[in-house]
Amino acid sequence: MRHLLVMLLSLCLALFLADAILSLADDSLILLGGIHILTSARGFVFLFALLMAIVVYVLMGVSPAIPKRLFLAVTLFSPVASLAVIAFLIYNFNRVQQAAWFISLFQLIVGLCILSKVQGGLKFRWPLVSEKQLLDRRFSWGNVGGFFAINVFVFLPAVVVYLFVCAALAVSHHSDGFLALTPRGLTVQVRKYVRADGKSVQLVPMAHVGDPEFYRKLTQSFPTNSLILMEGVSDHKNLLTNKISYKRMANSLGLAEQHHEFNPRESQVIPADVDVEVFSTNTIDFLNLAMLAHARGVNAETILKLTQYTPPPGFEERLFDDLLRKRNRRLLEEISAQLSQSDALIVPWGAAHMPEIAKEIQTSGFRLQETKEYRVIRFRGR
Numbered sequence: 001m002r003h004l005l006v007m008l009l010s011l012c013l014a015l016f017l018a019d020a021i022l023s024l025a026d027d028s029l030i031l032l033g034g035i036h037i038l039t040s041a042r043g044f045v046f047l048f049a050l051l052m053a054i055v056v057y058v059l060m061g062v063s064p065a066i067p068k069r070l071f072l073a074v075t076l077f078s079p080v081a082s083l084a085v086i087a088f089l090i091y092n093f094n095r096v097q098q099a100a101w102f103i104s105l106f107q108l109i110v111g112l113c114i115l116s117k118v119q120g121g122l123k124f125r126w127p128l129v130s131e132k133q134l135l136d137r138r139f140s141w142g143n144v145g146g147f148f149a150i151n152v153f154v155f156l157p158a159v160v161v162y163l164f165v166c167a168a169l170a171v172s173h174h175s176d177g178f179l180a181l182t183p184r185g186l187t188v189q190v191r192k193y194v195r196a197d198g199k200s201v202q203l204v205p206m207a208h209v210g211d212p213e214f215y216r217k218l219t220q221s222f223p224t225n226s227l228i229l230m231e232g233v234s235d236h237k238n239l240l241t242n243k244i245s246y247k248r249m250a251n252s253l254g255l256a257e258q259h260h261e262f263n264p265r266e267s268q269v270i271p272a273d274v275d276v277e278v279f280s281t282n283t284i285d286f287l288n289l290a291m292l293a294h295a296r297g298v299n300a301e302t303i304l305k306l307t308q309y310t311p312p313p314g315f316e317e318r319l320f321d322d323l324l325r326k327r328n329r330r331l332l333e334e335i336s337a338q339l340s341q342s343d344a345l346i347v348p349w350g351a352a353h354m355p356e357i358a359k360e361i362q363t364s365g366f367r368l369q370e371t372k373e374y375r376v377i378r379f380r381g382r
Contacts, residue, residue, distance in 0.1 A: 001063075001118060002065065002131050002134055003131070005059070005065060005066065005134060006110070006127050006129050006130065006131055008052075008056060009056065009066065009125060009127075009128075009129040009133075010126065010129045011072065011073070012049075012052045012053060012056045012071070012074060013074060013114060013118070013129065013201050014069075014128055015049035015052050015053075015127050016046065016047050016074045016077070016107070016111050016135070017047055017064065017108070017111040017112070018049070018052070018105060018315060019045050019046050019049040019107070020107040020108035020110075020111050021047075022038055022041060022042045022045050022105065023042055023100075023103075023104035024101070024104040024105055024107075024108055025038055026038040026039055026042045026104075027097065027100050027101040027104050027341050028101065029095055030052065030097055031098070031101055032342065033182065033345060033359045037167065040174070042282035043267070044159070046078075047204075049078075050078060051078075053075040053077075053078065054075075055073060056074070056075050056275055057075040057076070057163040058072055060072075060075070060147065060289070061143065061144055061147030062139065062143075062144060063147065064135060064137035064138070064139070064140065064143045065134040065135050065136070065138075066134070066135070067133060067134070067135055067263075069365065070114055070117060070118065070133075071114075073110055073114065074110075074111070074114065075109060075366055076181045078109060079130070081103050081106075081107070083159065083162060083163075083352040084119045084367060085099050085100075085103065085375065086163075086166050086239035087166055087169070090166065090169050090170045090173055090174075091173060098181060100212060105300070113180075116127060118130070118133050137203060140317055143184070143188060145375075148217055149328075158303050161375075164181075164183075167181055168180070168181040168182065170302075171186075173356065174353035175187060175205070175352070176354065176358065178191070178203070178205040178354040178355070178358075179205060179351045180273065180373075183244055183257065183374070183379070184375070184378065185375050185377050185378040185379045186207070186375070186377040187373050187374060187375045187376060188205040188206075188207070188351060188373070188374050188376055189205070189371050189372070189373050190202065190203065190205070190218075190221075190372045190373070190374060191358065191368055191370075192368075192369050192370045192372075193245055193361055193362065193366035193367060193368055193369065194330075194366060194367060194369040194373070195360070195364075195365050195366050195367075196365065198343060199339055199343050199345075200343065200344050200345070200366075200369070201335060201339075201344075201345045201347060201361050201366060201369075202344070202345070202346045202347065203347050203349075203354055203357060203358055203361075204218060204346060204347060204348040204349070204350065205349075205350070205354050206231065206258060206262070206348050206349060207226075207258065207350075207351070207376045207377070208246045208249075208350075209246050209249055209250040209253060209255040209256065209257055209258065209260050209377075210255055210256065210258065210376040210377055211256065211259075211375070211376065212256040212261045214375060214376050214377075215256065215258065215261035215263075216261065217374060218262065218348065218374065219262060219263060219264050221372075222264055222268070222346055223344055224265075224268075225339075225342075225343070225344060226342065226345065226346050227268055227270055227271065227342040227344070227345050227346070228264050228268045228269050228340065228345075228346045228348065229270055229272035229335065229336035229337055229345060229346070229347050229349075230264075230271055230272060230273070230348065231272070231273050231274065231327075231348065231349040231350060231353075232271065232273050233273050233274060233276055233327070234273065234274075234275045234276070235276045236275055236277070237276070237277055239277060239284050240276055240284070240287060240288060240291065241292075242287045242288055242291035242292050243290075243291065244287075244291055245257075245291070245304050246258075253265065253377075255377065262348070264348075268346075270338065271329055272327055272330065272331050272334040272335075273330065273331070275329050276321075278326055279322040279323075279326075280318050280322055281317055282311070282312055282318060282319075283318060283319050283322040286309075286315075286319065288313070289305060289306065289309055292305065293306065312353050324352060324353065324356070325356075327353065328353055328356050328360075331347065331349065331353070331357065332357065332360055332361075335347070335361065336364075339371045
């Protein structure tokens with residue numbers, strides 16, 4: 001049994017080092033010249049290294065002979081590094097490749113340090129781990145129970161809390177504070193901007209699904225003398241084969257759809273969005289595919305079509321420009337036009353649009369006067 005443990009630990013450490021070396025070489029080539037010749041081999045080695053790390057980690061709960069102070073770093077490196085990089089990418093998403101390079105370098109350093117420890121120097125004798133490195137301890141139910149308790153009652157809750165905190169930070173950062181995720185639910189911050197001449201623009205972050213009470217409270221809060229610049233992409237030429245619908249999502253979450261519950265007076269409403277025809281062909285094709293999954297759910301047909309879809313080069317940038325920037329520009333034009341006719345404008349648009357719109361109207365002379373929070377989704381039991 002001890003000989004088998006030695007072989008498994010040696011293989012685990014060898015794969016960990018091989019993965020580190022390949023990852024560092026691959027990340028270096030990508031950073032220096034955009035070369036991906038090692039990416040496939042890296043993925044293959046990483047898969048085996050991960051599987052072996054899982055096996056050894058489970059064995060730690062069964063066999064006290066495995067030196068945890070050495071192999072915890074090997075078995076937990078990938079999940080811990082993945083969790084750590086999430087927080088980094090929230091604020092530095094454009095530096096994902098640099099982050100990957102530093103992680104690969106740190107993995108190699110950790111692997112070499114462990115190798116030096118088990119072999120008394122940077123030597124490469126096989127097996128990498130000798131039997132004298134194993135602890136003189138036998139199987140015990142206390143070890144199994146303690147291992148299980150630490151994972152279930154310490155590690156798992158800590159990961160859940162960490163991911164929730166990261167999600168809350170990401171929501172706040174990428175929405176410029178217009179959205180907030182808390183243990184009680186998802187809230188939006190309505191902001192009112194006022195210009196020196198007394199004219200105002202109220203930015204109202206919206207969600208396609210939410211509690212019915214949220215939409216009713218918003219509607220009741222709108223002054224009767226205001227104009228509402230409504231969001232909503234039109235499709236006069238019927239380019240969308242599957243109409244945009246969030247009914248399935250709303251039903252599964254026990255929420256209401258925006259277009260059912262959010263009903264301001266028609267006399268106040270002015271369409272301020274674009275028509276589908278201004279989007280690129282690739283964006284329209286993607287929307288049709290995405291709405292197919294919304295309309296028919298996740299089944300064999302939709303999964304097959306989604307997996308077969310291959311986006312063209314530069315697709316992400318074009319999609320972002322179509323769905324966000326073009327619509328923002330159209331809205332800003334409408335805000336400028338309607339300010340000559342009304343003293344108060346209300347802009348109930350998706351939260352993703354708010355940071356750019358807020359920046360642009362402040363550039364044109366508006367200043368933030370007041371804020372008010374509304375809860376879009378209330379977590380049950382809170």
